[in-house]
Amino acid sequence: MALYLHIPFCQARCSYCDFNTYVGLDHLYQPYVSALIQEGRLLAQQYSQPVGSLFLGGGTPTVLPIELLRQVLTTCFEIFVVEDSAEITSEANPGTVSLDYLQALRGLGVNRLSLGAQSFDEGELAMLERIHDVQHVGLTFERARAAGFDNLNLDLIYGLPGQTLTSWVHTLECALGLAPEHVSLYCLTLEEGTPMRDRVLAGRLPAPDPDLAADMYESAAECLASKGYRQYEISNWSLPGYECAHNLTYWRNRPYLGLGAGAHSWGVGLRWWNVRPVMAYIHRLMGARQTPWPSPAAEDGERISRLLEMGETLMLGLRLVYEGVAEADFHQRFGVSLEETYGDVIHELTGAGLLAWDQTRLCLSERGRLLGNQVFAKFLPS
Ligand code: SF4
CATH class of the missing domain: 1.10.10.920 (Arc Repressor Mutant, subunit A)
Structure with missing residues (x-):
């Protein structure tokens, strides 16, 4: 079983993002973590399969003070049967984590870090309204290595408004220059309700060109292969032995348990998803002593034939x-x-x-x- 923990907080909202994440809710960090732990305690009584991977995703899990992540992880290790060899990943945003923080994260058992680099072009990062610049990516990467992370992923986005093949190849070369073990490439989708989509529809940004995006994908595949990365999934490449175990569970359609606001779970012939707003999630867990099936936080679900x-x-x-x-x-x-x-x-x-x-x-x-x-x-x- 894979275990996913959703941390729905970010420092700022990126222009293309429609994930279930919120800014300015720092006062809810502790109540949210308490609710997450409570949901874990209740579900661990029902789902006792060994956990082969644990993934802290978001949002930006590393906006939480390290003490709160300590509470979450130590509780998970106590209540779930987490295998000794489990892959334990945290997502992190470049420029938001110090060396001390990363060392503490590594000390908590996190053995894989996924950095949202997205681009190595300052103009593109500004358009995406990322909170970091290019320099931060390299700096955070080096800090992660110094903290002992030997399994690092970089997320990159292509198919951006105004992005050229030249700038994309530059991004790829800079990313590979850091020698990550894993690379995930995402083609931008203009999600409903995002500022970036509104800007494209209003003509303030050029519409992405799907043919150019296909060329970018093909050039990336060639470039990654030439550097020894193996494409093991449509959007994911790794050095041999560094495939993401957590995501492999999803692609193999094996059971996973998702804890947190808006998290999805699948197993025992049922798929369900939790309420999305942070306060609604906290309220569902406050004082919950028993598990209304499948989870006190479940908003809805469906039987899978x-x-x-x-x-x-x-x-x-x-x-x-x-x-x-x-x-x-x-x-x-x-x-x-x-x-x-x-x-x-x-x-x-x-x-x-x-x-x-x-x-x-x-x-x-x-x-x-x-x-x-x-x-x-x-x-x-x-
Ligand atoms: S950091 Fe990630 S989750 Fe947060 S707003 Fe940006 S894209 Fe969305």
Whole structure:
């Protein structure tokens, strides 16, 4: 089981972000952490599977004083069965963490750090309304190394308004110059309600060009491969052995428990999600002594039929570029073969050059990686 802890606080709001995160709620840090711990205590009584990965995401988990993260992590280690070899990741924003803070984080057992670098172009960082500049990325990266982190991820965004192929290649080269173990590349989506979308719609920023974004993706794939990074998922590259264990659980469609405001969970034939506002979440947990099924913080949920679980296993598993979905794993999990369940779709898509199928493993073809969403839709029940 993977365990996700959502910290819904940021120092400032980036122009493109629609995540469940808030600024100016510093006074709620302690009550929120108490609620998070309470939710953990209640759910740990029901979900006792070993935890293979723990992920502090957000928001910006490192806006919390280290003492609060200590409370959260030590409680998790006490109430969940966290494996000795567990990958424990925290997201962090460049320029917001000192060497002392990072050393303390490492001392708490966090063994992987994911830094939201996003770009190495000052103009792009300003447009994204990030709180850091280019120099901060390198500085925070060096501090993380000095603090003992030997598993570092950099997040980068492409397909930005006005971004050129030259500036993107520059960003990639600067990022790889730091020699991270892992790189995640995200194509910008203009989310409803974000200032960046409003600016593009109002003509104050140029609309992103999807063809150029596709060129950026392809040039990144070439550049990363030439430096020894292996693309193991559509948007993720790593040095061998540094694939993100936490996200692999999602892509393999295995159970995960999400604690915190707006967090999602999946397992035992059910998917559910928590209330999003911080105060509503705290109120749900205050004084909660028992777990209304599935969680006192759950806003809603849905039963996942076996057919939907099979379809989602394909949809997620095909994101794994080389691993894909193995016939043996699928059969062991569902008691039926891929061929007998999806034979017609598989033959149609292999015929169209979008899937590769050797009877033992189903993967996206190189062309299929560019048209992934169209492929995935074919496996979901209508
Ligand atoms: S730091 Fe991350 S979570 Fe926070 S506002 Fe920016 S993009 Fe959103």
